[in-house]
Amino acid sequence: MSLDDSSPVLSTFRQVRSPRWKGVLLKTPFHSRTSALCESYNWRNWAGYVVPSSYQLVPEMEYHAIRNAAGLIDVSPLYKYHLAGRDAGRLVDKLVTRDTTKCRPGQVMYTPWCDDAGKTVDDGTLWNLGDGSYRMTAADSNLKWFQDNAIGMDVDVRDVSEDIGALALQGPTSRAILADAADGAIAKLRYFRFANGRIDGIPVTVSRTGYTGDLGYELWVDRADAERTWDAVSDRGKGHGLMPAGNLALDITRIEAGFILSEVDYIPSRKAVIDAQCYSPFELSLDWTVSLQKGPFVGRRALLKEARRGPARRIVGLEIDWPFVEGLYAAVGLPPEPPRLAWRSSVPVYLGDRQVGRATSGCWSSTLKKYIALATVAAKFASVGMRMEMEITIEGERKRAPAVVVKKPFFDPPRKRA
Secondary structure (H helix, E strand, C coil): CCCCCCCCCCHHHHHHHHCCCCCCCCEEECCCHHHCCCCCEEEEEECCEEEEECCCCCHHHHHHHHHHHHHECCCCCCEEEEEEEEHHHHHHHHHHHCCCCHHHCCEEEEEECCCCCCEEEEEEEEECCCCCCEEEEEEECHHHHHHCCCCCCCCCEEEEHHHHHEEECCCHHHHHHHHEEEEEHCCCCCEEEEEECCCCCCEEEECCCCCCCCCCEEEEEEEHHHHHHHHHHHHHCCCHEEECCCCHHHHHHHHHHCCCCCCCCEEECCCCCCCHCCCCCCCCHHHHHHHHCCCCCHHHHHHHHHHHHCCCEEEEEEECCHHHHHHHHCCCCCCCCCCCCCEEEEEEEECEEEEEEEEEEEEEECCCCEEEEEEEEHHHHCCCCCEEEEEEEEEEEEEEEEEEECCCCCCHHHHHHH
8 A cells, every 4th residue: 555755744756756636635525624723834745645744843742642542534535436347246256366256244354465477566455245346455556457358358347446444443442433423233343344334424434444553443434524523423423532643653654564665665666667666465474365276367477487486585574672873873873762753764684794674664662662664575584583684864863773573563463353
């Protein structure tokens, strides 16, 4: 998935590249509510929409709301597609690497999709709507890709992104909030399932999904009903610690959850400038999403070859030795300073004198009390327990701190699936 631009302020880079860019940033269906609450005036461009980086001057309380109560996040900029027609099932099975015959009505699947070279075009979710049609969500514009692959099929692919508002209700009290706000069927929803219901009489589709790795839901509503939905959920959340949360808090939670971010942890193949920027699902450590036995799909032949020889690299989780980092600060007479925000940059990773990869996302996890990162490393160094070093810069000087490959996700509470 793609969260937004790497800068916490508005970036012209994505404005130019976004297919939605029309000279001015768009407003989400919830903008009248988010803008009234955004005390920080800290906004960013997410796929052509303006969204809050944080509502408060600092995002810490928003992060802690997600982990200890509940956060309400506007995720409307996600691209949303509706695929319908006699060959809709055939098309989605051709597009994605998952075995879509196992996606039952009312079920959601996370999946990447690839080009003919087996490199990841994008990743997102696939929904079986139960009437022979499907919904797909994505980080980037995929309409032409889907339509090109549908040539010769009886299927209609429509971009419904601007018709639907989306809210992520995430955190341990999210279920209690929905129990107060919605009917019983929604409150009892299973992990990666969805159901249609009502919140204060408003028709809503609720999915047990999210980008935080916690107990959570996503609410999908018609654009015309968006503001009333925000108000209803906010009102019912008052007694459950609900707080609006921006993308700075969301970025920390997604790293804790071990979720990759498009254009940060990997480059989509259609945007890559050189081959080395392209990643296969195996290189993304998404082996579990690849069903090579299901039959023909885009990229299958290349992925079969890669599965036989093994990927050249992997995305792994790193835990950095924080007591050692504290010592580096003490050596120059400074108190230790954990990164306050999640960072997104290429940070070298070493084994001895040899660079074996690079970290691409990292943060200090207040919940885990650990310094963690996502990194691409050569496959032979990707085993859990492998020890290496990550570059640390202190007072302008480059140092190295011990790091160890650990199992992802870093944060995986039982309540997520309960």
